[in-house]
Amino acid sequence: MRRRLLGLLAVVGLFATACGNPLEGGAEGGPTGEIVIGASDVGESLLLAQIYAGALRNAGADNVTVRPPVGGREVVVKALEDRSLSLVPEYSGNLLRYFNENTGATTPNEVYAELRQTLPAHFEVLEQAPAENTDMLVVRRELADQGIRTISDLAPGCGELIFGGPGQWGERWKERIKQLYGCEFKEIRTTDTGGPVTVEALRSDEVQVADLFSTSSTIRSNGFVALEDDKNMFPAQNIVPFVARGTLTEREVRALNAVSAVLTTEKLTDLNVEFTEEKRNPIDIAEGFLRENDLA
Amino acid sequence: MSFLDELGRYLSSANNREQLLTTVAEHCYLALVPLVLGVVLAIGIGWLTRTRQSLRGVVLVLGNLVYTVPSLALFVVIPSIIGTKILDSINVVVALTLYTAALLLRPVLDALDAVPSHVVASATAMGYRPARRFFTVELPLAVPVLAAGVRVASVSNISLVSVGALIGVGGLGVLFTDGFQREYFSPIVIGIVLTLLLALVVDMLLVLLRRVLTPWDRAAAPVKVQVTA
Amino acid sequence: MITEIVNWFSDSANWQGPDGVPTRLLEHLGYVALALVIAAAIAIPVGLFVGHTGSGGLLLVGAGNAVRALPTLGLVTFLFLLFTDSTVAAIIGLIVLAVPPILAGTYAGLQAVDRYVVDAAVGVGMRGWQRLWQVEVPISLPLVIGGVRNAVLQLVATAAVAAYVGLGGLGRFLLDGLAILDYGEVAAGAVLTALLAIVLDVLLATAQRVLTPRGVRLAQADVRGGTKEVAA
Numbered sequence: 001m002r003r004r005l006l007g008l009l010a011v012v013g014l015f016a017t018a019c020g021n022p023l024e025g026g027a028e029g030g031p032t033g034e035i036v037i038g039a040s041d042v043g044e045s046l047l048l049a050q051i052y053a054g055a056l057r058n059a060g061a062d063n064v065t066v067r068p069p070v071g072g073r074e075v076v077v078k079a080l081e082d083r084s085l086s087l088v089p090e091y092s093g094n095l096l097r098y099f100n101e102n103t104g105a106t107t108p109n110e111v112y113a114e115l116r117q118t119l120p121a122h123f124e125v126l127e128q129a130p131a132e133n134t135d136m137l138v139v140r141r142e143l144a145d146q147g148i149r150t151i152s153d154l155a156p157g158c159g160e161l162i163f164g165g166p167g168q169w170g171e172r173w174k175e176r177i178k179q180l181y182g183c184e185f186k187e188i189r190t191t192d193t194g195g196p197v198t199v200e201a202l203r204s205d206e207v208q209v210a211d212l213f214s215t216s217s218t219i220r221s222n223g224f225v226a227l228e229d230d231k232n233m234f235p236a237q238n239i240v241p242f243v244a245r246g247t248l249t250e251r252e253v254r255a256l257n258a259v260s261a262v263l264t265t266e267k268l269t270d271l272n273v274e275f276t277e278e279k280r281n282p283i284d285i286a287e288g289f290l291r292e293n294d295l296a
Numbered sequence: 297m298s299f300l301d302e303l304g305r306y307l308s309s310a311n312n313r314e315q316l317l318t319t320v321a322e323h324c325y326l327a328l329v330p331l332v333l334g335v336v337l338a339i340g341i342g343w344l345t346r347t348r349q350s351l352r353g354v355v356l357v358l359g360n361l362v363y364t365v366p367s368l369a370l371f372v373v374i375p376s377i378i379g380t381k382i383l384d385s386i387n388v389v390v391a392l393t394l395y396t397a398a399l400l401l402r403p404v405l406d407a408l409d410a411v412p413s414h415v416v417a418s419a420t421a422m423g424y425r426p427a428r429r430f431f432t433v434e435l436p437l438a439v440p441v442l443a444a445g446v447r448v449a450s451v452s453n454i455s456l457v458s459v460g461a462l463i464g465v466g467g468l469g470v471l472f473t474d475g476f477q478r479e480y481f482s483p484i485v486i487g488i489v490l491t492l493l494l495a496l497v498v499d500m501l502l503v504l505l506r507r508v509l510t511p512w513d514r515a516a517a518p519v520k521v522q523v524t525a
Numbered sequence: 526m527i528t529e530i531v532n533w534f535s536d537s538a539n540w541q542g543p544d545g546v547p548t549r550l551l552e553h554l555g556y557v558a559l560a561l562v563i564a565a566a567i568a569i570p571v572g573l574f575v576g577h578t579g580s581g582g583l584l585l586v587g588a589g590n591a592v593r594a595l596p597t598l599g600l601v602t603f604l605f606l607l608f609t610d611s612t613v614a615a616i617i618g619l620i621v622l623a624v625p626p627i628l629a630g631t632y633a634g635l636q637a638v639d640r641y642v643v644d645a646a647v648g649v650g651m652r653g654w655q656r657l658w659q660v661e662v663p664i665s666l667p668l669v670i671g672g673v674r675n676a677v678l679q680l681v682a683t684a685a686v687a688a689y690v691g692l693g694g695l696g697r698f699l700l701d702g703l704a705i706l707d708y709g710e711v712a713a714g715a716v717l718t719a720l721l722a723i724v725l726d727v728l729l730a731t732a733q734r735v736l737t738p739r740g741v742r743l744a745q746a747d748v749r750g751g752t753k754e755v756a757a
Contacts, residue, residue: 009678014479026631043477043478067464067466068461068464068465068466068470068473069464069473069477070705072705072706073705074704074705074706074707075464075703075704075706078706166704167704167705168704168705190697190701191691192691193704195476195477196476196479196605197478197611197690200609200610200611200691201691204609204610214655275478276478276479279302279305279306279478279480279482280309280313281309281311281312283311283315284309284311334649335697356599357537360726361723363678364678364713364719364722364723364726365718365719365722365723366681366682366685366718366719366722367682367686368682368685368686368696368699368715368718369685369699369714369715369716370715372699372703372711372712372714372715373712375710376708376712451590451593451594452593454594454596455593455594455595455596455597456597458596458597458598458599459596459597459598459686461598462598462686462689462703463703468596468599469596469598471599471600472598472599472602472603473598473602473689475602475606476601476602476605476606476689476690479606481603481606484599484601484602484603484606485597487596488595488596488599488600488603491594491595491596491599492591492594492595494723495594496594
């Protein structure tokens with residue numbers, strides 16, 4: 001019986017090790033450490049993470065992993081704090097708002113400068129890309145055809161309209177949009193963060209106004225119309241690597257800055273189309289992008 | 297394009313195939329480690345409570361309670377209780393270990409009860425002390441009943457690991473969240489098929505394992521298995 | 526964590542409106558109840574028919590077990606892409622997952638009816654229908670309700686997961702809270718979902734005991750005294 005027990009344990013042990021151990025260690029990075037790149041729920045975030053990963057590997061880092069996407073900014077910041085993650089692609093405006101709710105900065109340079117000042121010491125941001133992915137209030141073509149092209153146009157009719165967006169949208173913007181545009185929606189509903197539930201809700205007229213993102217391919221492909229933010233309620237949202245300080249070497253930082261330098265809004269939108277419409281694998285897309293821009 | 301075309305395109309990417317292999321391996325680990333730990337835990341609790349009847353009642357109620365808690369609820373609450381990092385896959389392992397143990401408590405206790413008393417008596421008469429008797433006589437005889445419970449637990453674990461994708465843990469669940477976010481059928485269908493295949497393979501391995509552990513059963517004529525709910 | 530939960534529960538804003546506890550709780554119960562009724566309407570007649578006539582039983586239960594291996598998240602995301610409506614997709618998924626346990630319970634219940642009892646019923650002159658409703662069903666009721674109990678557990682858990690594809694109910698607290706790391710909301714969602722499952726389970730367990738026919742209860746008490754054989 002003892003032999004059988006040992007045999008049993010051996011089989012189990014073999015099986016378990018064959019399956020591999022996904023339990024991560026720390027992500028302290030550095031010359032021998034592991035670099036773990038995270039992504040948020042928004043599809044493009046995963047794309048950017050894979051591009052960063054590819055660039056880092058090309059720069060010689062050999063222990064880079066990309067984690068599956070999870071949750072929103074709060075989760076990601078916490079993970080960077082306790083070093084479950086080393087770096088995340090972020091958006092300058094929203095990141096700044098997370099650390100300073102009352103910021104007045106709106107242009108890309110203002111936002112970036114204030115961000116560098118406001119960030120706690122254990123975080124840092126690398127150079128930002130020209131590419132921006134801002135929130136957009138989006139309506140269906142029928143509503144836009146009634147002459148509504150900007151949020152100011154929309155404002156008088158807000159009271160009859162239902163809005164769909166991410167869980168925190170109401171908390172973040174309800175007061176501001178009322179202040180700036182005089183717009184108070186009939187109802188603010190939680191759908192998701194610019195994902196299929198929101199798109200479907202807008203498509204089926206369950207909501208009349210939705211919060212989608214400017215580089216998202218779904219606006220174009222569904223014939224939606226994005227309203228112009230004529231009073232600049234939404235701040236600049238440049239793509240910027242958000243890093244737990246001390247996890248990257250000089251060389252790795254340079255590699256990421258090189259990526260940011262060539263990333264424009266058009267390129268990012270094209271990448272999104274490849275990801276969401278053409279359904280290509282994100283690593284394939286990242287490899288293609290790095291090659292085309294001589295970053296391979 | 298037709299669904300089969302889409303599927304073909306998905307599988308033609310080497311990176312996709314590589315990701316599938318990694319996720320299956322992760323899923324394997326996340327489902328099977330808790331299975332083993334859960335069995336050990338249940339047997340341990342069985343050993344501790346077989347002589348103390350009062351504890352038994354409490355333990356069974358607690359086990360039932362744990363099993364009743366919905367998986368997603370348990371996954372999100374564990375980091376707060378045991379202080380793990382929020383994105384850590386260990387949360388899933390702990391939760392599934394608890395489920396497995398809860399599921400197996402009753403079969404373990406029943407199985408240990410069902411060992412014929414004359415067998416226990418002869419073991420004691422032969423000089424076996426309680427621990428040795430437990431491991432070399434009572435447990436092996438309990439294997440057939442345990443095996444049924446372990447098979448149910450394995451299917452359950454393999455199915456539940458996918459829910460971990462909602463808290464960012466790897467495994468086949470990421471195929472479902474990816475397919476959902478991009479309105480893409482292929483990863484979802486492949487994920488479902490792989491989950492079912494994995495459950496089938498593990499089930500067959502467990503049946504094999506049970507046969508290895510109970511050589512005395514092979515000598516007797518094959519018995520028709522009763523269908524249990 | 527305890528303070529965060531207490532704070533969340535004592536905030537009255539969390540008890541009102543479309544995001545409040547009562548609304549979400551009722552939504553969740555609604556989905557569970559609807560799916561349960563439809564699943565039972567499918568599973569019980571099928572289970573009764575198969576159990577009574579004794580044909581195709583193993584195949585059906587085997588297929589039922591295979592469905593139990595279906596990953597919840599995979600099922601609801603697949604259905605959402607198919608039907609594009611959160612509620613429809615979720616309800617169908619719930620029904621699919623609830624049918625196997627109820628089916629298995631019904632079938633097992635009928636199987637549990639002793640051949641001699643059926644024989645006696647025939648001997649007394651009962652016809653097929655009478656045998657079914659006056660003998661087999663009452664005896665198998667506890668196991669059928671056992672199947673319903675399993676189904677309800679599955680339903681409460683799955684409805685929570687379906688919040689991912691946009692469904693309402695208690696799952697919303699879990700997922701929305703998780704997205705912004707509001708531990709109070711997350712833990713509250715977990716506690717509420719767990720409590721709901723436990724309460725429903727206790728209610729059904731009581732129903733199981735109450736609805737056991739007196740004769741069966743007496744017979745079971747008799748058996749409990751003796752030794753049990755190890756089942757192969």
